[in-house]
Amino acid sequence: MTRILEPNYTNSFCMKKFLFSSAMLISTFIQAQDIDVLRYRHNLTISDENDTLFGRTTIFFRKLSKRDSIELDLHKISLNGKGMQILSVRSSDEEMPRIRFKQEKEKCFLFPFFNDFPKDTAWLMIEYKGVPEDGLIISKNKFGDRTFFADNWPNRAHKWLPCVDRPDDKASFEFVVTAPSHYSVISNGIKTEEKEVGSGMKLTHWKEDIPSPSKVMVIGAAKFATKIYNDSPKDIPVSAWVYPQDSTKGFYDFAVAPEILKFFSDYIAPFPYKKLANVQSTTIFGGMENASCIFYAENLVTGDRSSEATVAHEVAHQWFGDMASEKSFAHLWLSEGFATYLTNYYWEEKYGKKAASERWKKDREEVIAFATASQKAVVDSTKDLMSLLNANSYQKGAWVLRMFRNEVGDSVFQKIIQTYYNQYKGGNADTRDFEAVAEKVSGKELTWFFDQWLFRLGIPDLQITSKVQNNELTLFVKQRGKPYQLTLDVDLILAGGEVVRKQFEVKTVNNIFKIPVKGGKASFTLDPDVKLLYHLKKQ
Numbered sequence: 001m002t003r004i005l006e007p008n009y010t011n012s013f014c015m016k017k018f019l020f021s022s023a024m025l026i027s028t029f030i031q032a033q034d035i036d037v038l039r040y041r042h043n044l045t046i047s048d049e050n051d052t053l054f055g056r057t058t059i060f061f062r063k064l065s066k067r068d069s070i071e072l073d074l075h076k077i078s079l080n081g082k083g084m085q086i087l088s089v090r091s092s093d094e095e096m097p098r099i100r101f102k103q104e105k106e107k108c109f110l111f112p113f114f115n116d117f118p119k120d121t122a123w124l125m126i127e128y129k130g131v132p133e134d135g136l137i138i139s140k141n142k143f144g145d146r147t148f149f150a151d152n153w154p155n156r157a158h159k160w161l162p163c164v165d166r167p168d169d170k171a172s173f174e175f176v177v178t179a180p181s182h183y184s185v186i187s188n189g190i191k192t193e194e195k196e197v198g199s200g201m202k203l204t205h206w207k208e209d210i211p212s213p214s215k216v217m218v219i220g221a222a223k224f225a226t227k228i229y230n231d232s233p234k235d236i237p238v239s240a241w242v243y244p245q246d247s248t249k250g251f252y253d254f255a256v257a258p259e260i261l262k263f264f265s266d267y268i269a270p271f272p273y274k275k276l277a278n279v280q281s282t283t284i285f286g287g288m289e290n291a292s293c294i295f296y297a298e299n300l301v302t303g304d305r306s307s308e309a310t311v312a313h314e315v316a317h318q319w320f321g322d323m324a325s326e327k328s329f330a331h332l333w334l335s336e337g338f339a340t341y342l343t344n345y346y347w348e349e350k351y352g353k354k355a356a357s358e359r360w361k362k363d364r365e366e367v368i369a370f371a372t373a374s375q376k377a378v379v380d381s382t383k384d385l386m387s388l389l390n391a392n393s394y395q396k397g398a399w400v401l402r403m404f405r406n407e408v409g410d411s412v413f414q415k416i417i418q419t420y421y422n423q424y425k426g427g428n429a430d431t432r433d434f435e436a437v438a439e440k441v442s443g444k445e446l447t448w449f450f451d452q453w454l455f456r457l458g459i460p461d462l463q464i465t466s467k468v469q470n471n472e473l474t475l476f477v478k479q480r481g482k483p484y485q486l487t488l489d490v491d492l493i494l495a496g497g498e499v500v501r502k503q504f505e506v507k508t509v510n511n512i513f514k515i516p517v518k519g520g521k522a523s524f525t526l527d528p529d530v531k532l533l534y535h536l537k538k539q
């Protein structure tokens, strides 16, 4: 996912960057749900004549509330003529097959639904049509060809689909798309059918059985050149879907995906989906981790693999974000921080510590700049969801995991990541859920760690001075504000060039550390391995 970026915000691998200027103010209200959606079946028809989408969505659900109506998310036609108009609603209740409906802005209310409405086998069928104002981007790609791409993050699925548009109502789903025959249609899951249906139209049916949040349920329709990579893991075809004019470049760029998928499969858990398509697309984000069907900005296809970190980021999301999803967007770092961390980890394993350190340093600068400009904690319940696509969710979240790894050690860290994933795959978690797993696996009390890094705004602000006297180096480490609990590495460089690593626990406002030095001369390097997130106050 991504964010509305500040005008001068530049982050080369922040995935959800706005590429178009259409600013959207998106808000969400956490409220009790009327239903728990089990499965969606979206039958959609798109055409070249106009941008009108015809839909028939069947929602299989369990009723949760005692209200006599059901509230769903769907964007009503607004003054500009764009939006979705409901034509009819039917239900599985034989005594009440026709359901009345009322649309209000972003919601539709269906009624009557009585308390004794069938609990497990209920379905609703909603017919609707309209020109999507957002959510399904119907436009032309950079080659002037017409394209259709869904772009749902964070809660824009309801701009074109009736749904419960929140990350904690996961459901399995299928798309049955009828489109002009010259388009290829890509979606999540596996393709179960593709056939000509006459009048120059083709039906394509994709099905995903793994429950997913609405943010990652998508279709794409365009002219594509496709390739399945020979080094795909067994039974998991990894493919590229790129614009035919970009096929050589795109096939080369996305050829890194099988290796990345295998790397994360080894580190975390087996890849959960049945395929992984890497799709060149025309949307508003730089990259979007749609489950098993990643959409990348069209300009990321360059032929020089400069998109490798983006590919790693989006592939990492298949585990964190798609399978183990945040309960609400306040805990977005569980998606973005994890994907950013895992990208740097992949980078370190592939290109070495030095190359990874450069990424960590750059990320730390982003965090410092954001902490200086903003007064926000990582866990942030703002209603302006696009504003969460910031350095807190991405880089600080990643840095927290880096420091957490140092806190618990490599093997325990990996076990925590694996346990958390296995416990929450197919479901949702929040920060305290992750903390609980971390404490259980490590046997350590860690609330202080999560509190200081994720629930507290800002970062440590240190002032460090030193003196060498009587064969002793004294370091004065001063923290501004309420003190953090930190581990500071220092490389002591002695007169003869010998380097000695020292480690200090910084816990109070004023900390004094004394180190004996031979020969009465020494210099030092703070945090030589780029392991601590802090801001060093200039003298």
Ligand SMILES: [Zn+2]
Pocket (backbone or CB within 6 Å): 001, 002, 015, 016, 289, 313, 317, 335, 336, 339
């Ligand atoms: Zn991301």
